Amino acid sequence: ILNVTNIDPDKISIIPHFIKPHQSTDNVEQLDRFVFIGRIAEEKQINHILYAYHNFLKYGFTTKLSIYGRDEFGQQQKVEQLIEELELQDNVEINEFTNNPLLEFQKSKASLLTSSFEGFGLSVMESINVGCPVISYDVRYGPSEIIDHGKNGYLVEQDNISELTKYMKLIIEQPLQNVHTKPELTFESAKQNYKQLFDSIEYSY
Template sequence: MTAAWPRLCFLTGTLNAVAGAERMTATMANALAGQGYAVTILSLWDAASCFPLHPAVRHEALFASRPSFKRAYAGTVAGIRRHLRANRTDVLVQVDPMLAFFALPAALGLGVRHLAWEHCHFDEDLGKPARRLARRLAARFCEAVVVLTERDRRRWLEALRPRSAVVCIPNPLPFAVPAQAAPRTDRTVLAVGRLVAAKGFDVLLRAWAEVVPQAPGWRLTIAGEGEERATLEALRDELGLSDSVTLPGIYEDVTIAYKLASVFCLSSRYEGFGLVLLEAMAFGLPIVSTDCETGPRELLEPGRDALMVPVDQPAALAQALGRLIRHPGEAAALGEAAREKARTYAQEQIVGQWETLIARGKNPSGER
């Protein structure tokens, strides 16, 4: 590529957190840098990253640690503006509509094309009512809002009637589809995610208490870290599951966990997308998932590549897990179908959709 191609900046809170939005920021920045784009990532705080970055990706942070943004508001806006001007940014991608409060004034008058990237679903504000206002600002003043599912795109259009384009671009599989599916020889049910209430691991533990008496030798692994660890460990012990449930924390290479699993379970109360579903599907794991908004309903087909159950119902979750444990043929068929579907989310295809969106701002000659 030549200098005529747009220079990109991804604006995020931090990259030093193991979570889906942060992982996707690094994944997409790396992929676009690999295509030849000039890419920077500007974190509001902490210049460290939990994820490897392409050598061509420049990562900077405004603050060493998370400040009070009420007190540091003016400095945050000024810092973003300095970064945009210093790097002659053409396209700014804010990795959360909440960042509109900083990014919109920071980019004012600079001629920067402004995209908002939504990783949650429209009807969830994550305990921050200001998120609703931020979404309205993004829908009015950004060139485009990128959402992860068609269901969420329809909600944005219905609720806000935005001036901005609302574009559905799903998350890509962060790694290449493995050459071989998981062997599924270990008697392990795997769950992966932050240890927070939204992931419903308390429901999963209660379900597992019903499963384990009928599944001798089977184990449940919940991989991840978060504020609910102590609560979940206490519940595990209270339910008498210490011999069959492990919480090993964060895997440096999460693909190891998938290779050692035979069934994957997503017990979330809500999801913006459900990246871990794609990862499990790529390894050919049969899936039991809650039928929550919005990702699982779009990624999965009940009875074809997954079993789906209502949210917050341990008995239904236990019944579905027990069914796959008792019927390995059905589990294998679900896993094969899931693996085929995962191929449609290959990184090359999704990066192409981002490039198409970015190219909208170029004239036919390809010059800025």
């Protein structure tokens, strides 16, 4: 907005997206796996996940990788071909789109995001909201606003596959404890932000 208008920056205020708390299910089976949930599309760069995961396994880990999503423009076939080339057939499973992503996140050690670009990243919020940390490329515009590096996940330099491997290794060796949504992204914070906005413009509600 600032780039294309002459609006005073002091007149612009940003209210972050928010998420309501989710009551985790205590009897969910915990799996030794990473998970990706999203479109199987070129911009998601799932090949980066596979290359990093291939390197991760060289350290002797047995953690699996599960991919959930709908195919777009034949990308799933390319993903499957790369799985075969890297000989990961016994370690990686591809599943159809899930209607219950929160459950799949809750089962997992961490979720992964290697997109070349993102919107706000609802899947990142959902993952953290059920206690599943996120390892994500630090791309514009959402991950850095949602992930508190070292507390509820890790931000990785964009397209840095070796660094992605490093944090996959770290999160298995030293699991993050008490993974929570950042306070400013909670429903209660959003209500307060909107109240302050309406009060500032003297809106009657």
